[in-house]
């Protein structure tokens with residue numbers, strides 16, 4: 005029996021006027037993996053994620069996510085989760101109301117997923133703040149709420165854009181653990197981040213985008229092994245070699 009990939013794209017491209025944001029992308033992401041999606045600023049990562057989540061129409065090519073064509077937004081939202089760079093939260097709601105609202109959008113009764121949602125909040129240290137309004141939340145509290153909102157309905161595929169942004173070290177560690185647990189429970193995690201040690205630690209596979217093109221793909225160890233260095237190479241070395249610009253300053257925290 006062949007298991008369908010979680011994400012498959014065929015010649016996926018996006019142009020904005022004379023700018024080619026994503027060019028002829030053929031990507032296959034197996035089910036149940038953590039997939040690190042890397043690339044310099046402006047490489048096309050966000051645009052790719054927007055196409056895969058049905059928010060932006062491709063100029064050419066097709067994509068299937070969790071078995072659904074990416075232009076079938078109605079079916080897609082039930083099967084995916086998205087944590088974008090700028091989390092969409094309603095300032096006037098409490099954290100709990102925000103999570104209930106997100107469940108409603110997917111026509112999932114919140115009571116059905118409350119144990120999972122509130123358990124995630126507790127793990128992230130958000131439990132005691134859930135009845136406060138979002139407009140009084142810190143950046144980290146917003147990020148935690150947006151993460152729970154993205155995964156509370158147990159999606160088949162979740163897209164995370166810089167998920168540890170603004171999180172303190174303890175919460176960031178918990179979030180990394182949660183990502184690994186999600187994948188172990190068969191949720192495919194599509195993770196875009198500039199924090200390469202995190203990718204090296206938790207990603208099963210990595211794709212590197214450069215100028216809208218996929219320039220490398222495989223397990224992190226394979227990418228690192230492809231780089232020649234005098235000492236031991238790491239994913240940052242591989243990234244810099246593959247994207248050909250040693251001046252890109254990348255976080256190494």
Ligand SMILES: Nc1ncnc2c1ncn2[C@@H]1O[C@H](COP(=O)(O)OP(=O)(O)OP(=O)(O)O)[C@@H](O)[C@H]1O
Nearest residue numbers: 020023024025043044045046047048049050051052
């Ligand atoms: N709505 C838009 N209109 C015009 N150009 C756009 C638009 N969205 C993205 N672009 C362009 O497409 C290219 C890819 O941008 P994108 O945001 O996908 O990159 P990224 O890899 O996510 O970058 P970063 O790491 O900085 O977030 C850039 O040249 C960007 O200026």
